[in-house]
Amino acid sequence: MTTRVLESSVAVACAASAAQHERLCPRQVLGVRIGIAAGQALGLTLPRDDKRLLLFAETDGCVLDGVTAATGCTVGHRTLRIVDYGRVAVTAVDVETEHAVRIAPRAGVRELAISLAGDALPRYYAQVEGYQQIPAHDLLRIEPVALTFDLAALLGHRGTRVDCTRCGEEVLNGREVYVGGGAVCPGCQGGAYYRSCAG
Ligand SMILES: [Zn+2]
Ligand SMILES: [Zn+2]
Structure with missing residues (x-):
């Protein structure tokens, strides 16, 4: 029974992910499996329409369409953040309990997927199938983790905004720092990811 529910959740979320995409690709399926595993590991029903489940994804791309389809977590809802390490992994946090798990595919799952599907399918479709x-335990490594930053500080400033005293742009969600008593956005504080080419 449990297995059937899991399978149907995978199928439903895969279909939802594919609808946002040109077609269902292997990484979307991995994202769906990671998202479902996150809910199960934290004891949270999915998909969610609240902000209790917060995800830190370690890459962007197709995998996140699958993760979003399974969990309901999105960048727009501020429940999905990208920490771009270039790894197909997600840390899922229950913000009420601060329990967190990091979920990543096990080594060798690509070959396992292809061997399971048999020789009839091209590698790409063999991975999709x-x-x-693959049972969750064989597909994914799920590790309890503790966050190394203050989650309350990250979440605690929702909805605030101040003007940066240097560029004049609004700074949202408490991302400003105070320099000489004035609010400064991280971009003006130094080390911005761009430089102006105007004038
Ligand atoms: Zn894709
Ligand atoms: Zn600024």
Whole structure:
């Protein structure tokens, strides 16, 4: 029974992910499996329409369409953040309990998926099928983790805004720092990811 529910959740979320995408690709399926595993590991029902489940994704791309389809977490809802390490992994946090788990595919799952699906399918489609079939324990490594930053500080300033005393732009959600008593946005404080080419 449990297995059937899990399979149907995978299928439903895969279909929802594919609807946002040109087609269902292997990484979307991995994202769906990671998202479902996150809910199960933290004891949270999915998909969510509240902000209790917060995800830190370690890459962007197709995998996140699958994660979003399974969990309901999005950048727009501020429940999905990207920490771009270039790894297909997600840390899921229950913001009420601060319990957190990091979920990543196990080494060798690509080959396992292809061998499960048999020789009839090209590798790409074998992965799409295989990633839906592999039991969660064999597909994913799920590790309890503790965050190394203050989650309350990250979440505690929702909705605030101040003007940066240097560029004059609004700074949202408490991301400003105070320099000489004035609010300064991180971009003006130094080390911005861009430089102006105007004038
Ligand atoms: Zn894709
Ligand atoms: Zn500024």
